[in-house]
Amino acid sequence: MTGFKMIEKRNDNNKQYTVGVVETAFHSFAEPGYELRLESGDNLGPITQAYETYGRLNSDKSNAILVCHALSGDAHAAGVHEGQNNIGWWDDMIGPGKAFDTERYFVVCSNVIGGCKGSTGPSSINPMIGRPYAMDFPFVTISDMVNAQKHLIDFLGIERLLSVTGGSMGGMQVLQWVASYPEMVRSAIPIATTKKHSPQQIAFNEVARQAIMADPDWRDGGYYEHGQPNKGLAVARMIGHITFMSDQSME
Incomplete structure (x- = not known):
């Protein structure tokens, strides 16, 4: 899981806080014989998922919030990477004292499959030919993305998410989570999205x-x-x- 340290960030003379320096972690699954069955009927595997976490998971694992990114997003939702000035795309929302308060909640964000920003996608090496999948990468749907995310949530040992949230394509994933795994979602916050x-x-x-x-x-x-x-x-x-x-x- 991603560690973090709190640092100050000043903006317009107002003191704000960020989760600080974070690292992207990777989870692999769907090894040969256990590939992920896609909605198209194709199989995909092995699969690597890039993800980041912010805050700490409590003892009964009841404070986890999954953040789903939009089309051009990635797993880096908050903080900065060591030696870089790449502030996460939702840093204004995730951190101590912010909407998704990392002093209270354990926030998870993963790059969707097909996303090409750390998770398996068209730019990944196709193990069958030793070159990028490119146009041979199978068609993936929002449902496929959510099914892959569930593997990560299971890996983290979380049986029920306190909330799932995201905007645009991320909001579509939120709706799919509620439809596919209602027993795993206590609340949902879809933002600026649609069901079709x-x-x-x-x-x-x-x-x-x-x-x-x-x-x-x-x-x-x-x-x-x-x-x-x-x-x-x-x-x-x-x-x-x-x-x-x-x-x-x-x-």
Whole structure:
């Protein structure tokens, strides 16, 4: 589990606190013969999950909160890594005295499978061929992500989560947790999310995918030895950001 030390962070002359220096841990499972069965019917394994924890798990393991990240997020939700200035993406919410108070709660955040930020995904080495999976990586769903997270929660010895929370795609995972494992979730905090995509949202996402695939650096998904299709990714991100905002918020 990730250790931490509290350090002060000053902002606009107001004293705030952060969990401090943290480390990313890794949990491996789904070894040969015990692969994770995906919703598509494919099997995936072995699987590595990157995760971080903040705070301490109490004696009866009743104070655990699972934080689920959005599409472009990762396991690094709070604090900083040693020698870096990479403040976690939800540092304003996680820490001593904050909404998810690490003096009271044990907070867990993992990178989803397929996320490519420490957990097994298309950039991981396919053990069958010794090269990145790339386009051979199986299709994964929100349900698959949650099923993989359950393996981590079981590994940590947590039988019931005090809460599951997250926004956007993270919120979709929250809803899936409630649907798939209601007996393991005491409360849920889904934020800015939905239970399904609208036809318009699906259409915008397809335009974003086409922008990436139109970049010559895409190389039919085999770009790992040549550099990312950054121009296509930039256009896709611009398209996506427009869909995140309302007319009022853009005025």
